[in-house]
Amino acid sequence: MSEDFLYFLWQFQYFDKTNLQTVAGESLQTLAVGQRNTNAGPDFLNGRVLIDGLEWVGTIEMHLRSSDWHRHTHSHDRAYDSVILHVVWENDAIIQRPDGTSVPTLELKPLTSRQLLYKYQALTESKEVIPCASQFATSAEIQKLSMLDRALMQRLERKAAAVHEMLERNHQDWEETAYQLLAQNFGFKINAEPMLRLAQGLPLKVLQKHRDNLTQMEALLLGQSGMLPAIENTDNYVDILRREYDFLSAKYSLKPQQLRAHEWKFLRLRPANFPTVRLAQLATLVQRQPSLFSLFIHTETLKMLQNALRVEQSGYWQKHYQFQKEATGKVPALGKTSVENIIVNTVVPLLVAYSEAKDSRLFLDKALELLEQLPAEQNHITEMWEGLALKTKTAFDSQGVIELYNNFCSEKRCLNCGIGTALLKS
Ligand code: SF4
Structure with missing residues (x-):
């Protein structure tokens, strides 16, 4: 038993409400369940109840046992003085x-x-990796689709929030942020x-100063x-890179931020x-694009972006x-799947963050259009869902x-899942 289950029972009023009474025998009627509070303080805000015909408006607190009130030291917290109902x-x-x-108390166990x-x-x-696996087929298609939409939007918002954090660190420089996300x-x-x-x-500003010389860009990236x-060795390319890096790293004071070989x-x-190899590809991409940010935000079609x-x-x-x-x-060059991965994990989050900004x-x-045009990723998670007959056709x-x-x-x-609550309510 968890408090989450109590929140569920209360939120959907999933208990026997015939002749509902508090533990003290007062008649009780719910007028509004209130809004779930995920911050400090009581669990539901702005609840409204009728107790013995008198309307009360305030907060509602939930516990597995009423004595948890003392265990959680609510008696010493003035925020709990306005609790109108203890569920x-x-x-x-x-x-x-x-x-x-006394704080009016509703006991749910006998009513559930x-x-x-x-x-x-x-x-x-359930011991299944997907707990509802054995019941999943009975869930309505509309529930599944609406929960998947919700999950997708949550994922995009989370990724966009990470972009905003990066943007903040980069003093609102979208170009530098696009480059860091891509890297x-x-x-x-x-x-x-x-x-x-x-x-x-x-x-990026340092790299771009050398866009006319790919070897110098490689020296900067691989040296750093x-x-x-x-x-010293007989590999001429390595000798050139080392000379270039020695000069450029001193010029731009890069050495303090240099990584160590063992960090990779x-x-x-796979060798590819x-x-x-990835740093060499990054060098070529940065050299070709005067603005990565414009490429990601303004390229018109998926084909052009690919x-x-x-x-x-x-x-x-x-x-x-x-x-x-x-x-x-x-x-091999940067492959089709890698390009799709970059669109899903760099371009799409950047578009969502930019849309919010x-x-x-x-x-x-x-962003959503790109996801709908790209094929679905194939990994152990998508395979698990396919095992439950949930087909994934696109990256969306x-x-x-x-x-x-x-x-x-x-x-x-x-x-907290639409499929789960629908299964419980069915
Ligand atoms: S009910 Fe929702 S969260 Fe629970 S296993 Fe099913 S899909 Fe996952």
């Missing part, structure tokens, strides 16, 4: 206000149907964190990554995903996955199911 699962203590009057309780336990005690995305999860730190320590071999992960990565992002790295990195180790075949629906619609669908699983199912937040 509990079991009543095991009389609660009084500082003036000696066994069937509802059984359904609730079936969800919360982080080029780390493809495993190296996302060092990629972001690298971009934070090597401003700490992966550039330190010892190569283990269990090695950070060395073409602009499908970059091929410089000659050396077409033959090497790592410094000084020649590859057996040609190193400009208070314009236009950019949000554009897959982003929704990923969010639903990560932030609802795996945390057993079924009572």
